[in-house]
Amino acid sequence: MLYPHSQSDADMDSQEILSLCKRRGFLWPAYDIYGGLAGMYDYGPLGAALKNNMENHWRRLYVLGEGFLEISCPIIAPEPVFKASGHLDAFADMYVECLKCHESYRADHLAEGLHDNPATLKEDELGELLNDNDVKCPSCKGDLTAPRKFNLMFKTSVGAGVSKPGYLRPETAQGMFVNFSQVYRHAREKLPVGAVQIGKAFRNEISPRQGLLRLREFHQMEAELFVHPENKSWPRFSAVKDTKLPLVPNSGPPRVMTLAEAVDQNVIVNETLAYFIYLTYKYACDIGLDPSRLRFRQHEKDEMAHYASDCWDMEAELSFGWIEMVGIADRGCYDLQAHINHSGSELMAFELFDEAKEVEEEVVRARFDVMGKLFKGETKKIADALSKLPAESVKGKAEVSLDIDGQTYKISSDCFEIIMRKEKVSGRKLVPHVIEPSYGVDRMLYSxxxxxxxxxxxxxxxxxxxxMAPVKAGVFPLMARDGLDSIAVEVQDSITFAGMTAYYDDSGSIGRRYARMDEIGAPCCVTVDYETKANGTVTIRDRDSANQVRIKKENVAVAVARIVSGAGLEALEGL
RNA sequence: GCGGCUGUAGUCUAGUGGUUAGGACUGAAGCUUCCCAAGCUUCAAGCCCGGGUUCGAAUCCCGGCAGCCGCACCA
Known part of the structure; x- marks a missing residue:
């Protein structure tokens, strides 16, 4: 057990937690004084600190631990990016709803057979089509609404006057794909190379629900690991292969198995994917999620994107049930290839062969001296076309005819020659595959x-x-007088100067102050009392046991640091 | 987006057409040499928004917004 937790009360209510969050400054409904806006939350001071702590620990694992390169890209992207990624089309589905039974349907599915390609129609065209063919609700034969377009991306326009359409990114991933070449070059052209990005993403959810679990504006931590398509091994895998994880594969029963078994039995498709499943589990345990309430669920075959070869979600058990926190997918070459196709940029890696190969090839070579006189200004374009022909196709022919831009040219054999070209090929270009761990920050924070x-x-x-604790220690004078308060302020300074947050509180009874700190999860509290004046010691209290020990006031920062790193009071002996 | 339920200080809640909307907790100031939400005094803070009905609306009606539950959606 990495981090033991007491089991949650059966009657625990998510409302109670959200109420605590509001009271104590973790979360506030956004724009509350104007009636609020669904799917948007503000992080209060403690929530923001907690989120920072979570993000920083993630950086520690991915950027420091695994050498991923952190970048930060714009939130707004121009339309072609999402045309390429598929979001534009995937988000443009049209729906109709039955006025009687309120069932809703994809409008283009209902129009199947009525049109060659209903997906290409606009709302009104599709509406007309359905209307003219008297299409009714398939389940109750009721009348249908006009088609509605559901676009889950927020659209905006960039620039004044002749503006370009832009969209708020629905995931941070695209910024890393479009920057593949920069990242690859920064890593001095070696695979594997990983990029990460932590930031906001936006989805105009039809109906945001359940507090932080479905937001319209949310935070992601995403990693894109670019790997050789034929080598999905991972050097550190051997170090973690005996880790046991709770897996729910898409075939066969749920089971706890080691990563090595999972890869050997092809439950998880490759080592690299398995490694990042491990790393995700480690991250979740590190930040303090209850391991007994975590599992990895493999996507069903039909749930997986068609290009993904494997995809696992880490789910956490909450009062709402099992909820997806992280998705870890082998996305193949899909994303990079899509951007190659749409942008024309070669988002590729170069693989150097162990030995350069000599390749001999017969090629057609234009004779400019002959052609120039015949074709004048058109020579270049004809010669280009000619040299693209396979040598076999022109061999032994007296005349070749070429169609260029709708014009036919007859070219006699004295205009070209067939030569043997020797070429040294030292490697090949390849489109890397992508392993993508994608974390939902807000969901994990709520969990x-x-x-x-x-x-x-x-x-x-x-x-x-x-x-993770947003406040590391409470610091209290037992009484706010007799000089106890000024000693407590010094103690507080000693903690904050050491880089940890400390909360000074001299109001009300001591018990109330402990309770306040317990409720925001501060791991310890330091109290300055009359004995401090006598012998220079203070008490330090452990949150979970409420036990306390006396230590010298000079050693408070060291003691708090030890507690923050997970030590118990016994580790403070001698301080 | 549809249907059901709901909306009173920071939180929980009383108030079903009629004085100045009541209480608890929290919060603030203070008293009590006070180590686990103790006690006492004082203070601050509220009817989600808009329209309607009515002499009079927190209360009834309509619309909006927000929340919960279910359906649908979640590339």
Missing amino acids: LLEHSYTKKDDYIVLRFNGR
Whole structure:
């Protein structure tokens, strides 16, 4: 057990957590004074700090640990990007709804057989088509609404006057795909190379629900690992291969198995994917999610995008059920190839062969000296076309005819020759495959709140681990007088100067102050009392046990640092 | 987007047409040498928004917004 948690109360209510979040400054409904806006939340001071801690730990694993390159791309992208990625078409589905039974249908599906390609029609054309053919609700024969377009991307326009259509990105991934060549070059042209991006993404959800679980504006941490298509091994895999994970494969029963078994038995398609499933599990445990409430579920065959060869979701068990936190997919070459096709840029890696190969090839070579006189200004274009012909197709012919731009040219054999060309081929270009771990920050943050939430007799404690806790220590003078307060301020400074957040509180009773810190998950509290004046020691209290030990006030920052890194009070002995 | 339920201080809640919307917790100031939401005093803070009905609306009606649940959607 990496991080033991007390089991959540059966009656735990997500409402209660959201209420705590609002009270204590983790989350606020956005634009509340104007009536709010569905699918949007503000992070308050503690929520923002918690989110930073989560993101920074992710950086630690991906950027420091695995050497991924962090980049930061614009949120707005021009239309061609999403034309290429497929989002524009995938998001432009049209729906009709039955006025009687309220069932809704893809309008183009209902129009199948009535038109060659209904997906290409506009709303009104499709509406007319359905109307003219008297199409009714397939389940109850009721009348249908006019087709509606559901575009889950937020559209905007870039520039004044003749503006270009732009969209708010529905994922951070595209920025990394379109920058493949820069990233690859930065990594000095070696595979594998990974890019990461942490930032906002936007989806105009039809009906956002369940607090942070379906937002219209949300945060992602995405990694795109570009790998050799034929080599999806991962050097560090051997170090983690015996890790056991709870897997729910798309065939066969759910089971706990080691990564090595999963790869050997082809449950997980390759080592690299398996490694990032491991890394995701490690991340989740590190930040303090309850391992007994995590699982990896493989996408069903029909759930997976057609180009993906394997895809696993990490799901966390919440009061809402099992909810997707992270998707880890082998996306093949789909994304890069799509951008190659649409942009014309070669988003490719170059693989150097072990030995350069000599390739001999018969090619057609134009004789400019002869052709120039005959074709004058058109020589270049005819010669280009000629040299593209396979040598076999012109061999032994007295005359070749070429169609260029709708014009036919007769070219006699003295205009060209067939030569043997020797070429040294030192490698080949290839389109890398992409392994994509994609994390939903807001969802994980909410899960962390639920998994950290404990309540006993209406006393709430958020059991954040030290690394995630937005406030690391409370600092209290037992009484706000007799000089205890100024000593406490010094103690607070010693903690904050060491780079950790400390919250000073001298109001009300000491118990209330402990309770306040427990409720925001501060791992420890330091109290300055009358004994401090006598012998220079303070008490330090552990949140989860409420036990305390005395340490010298000079050692408080060291003690807090140890507790933040996961140590218990026993580790403070001698301080 | 559809249907059902709901909306009173930061939180939880009382208030079914009639004085100044009541309470608890939280919060702030203070008292009490006070180590686990103790006690006491004082203070601050609210009817989601708009329209209608009515002499009078937190309360009834309509619309919007927001939340919950179900359906649909979630590349």
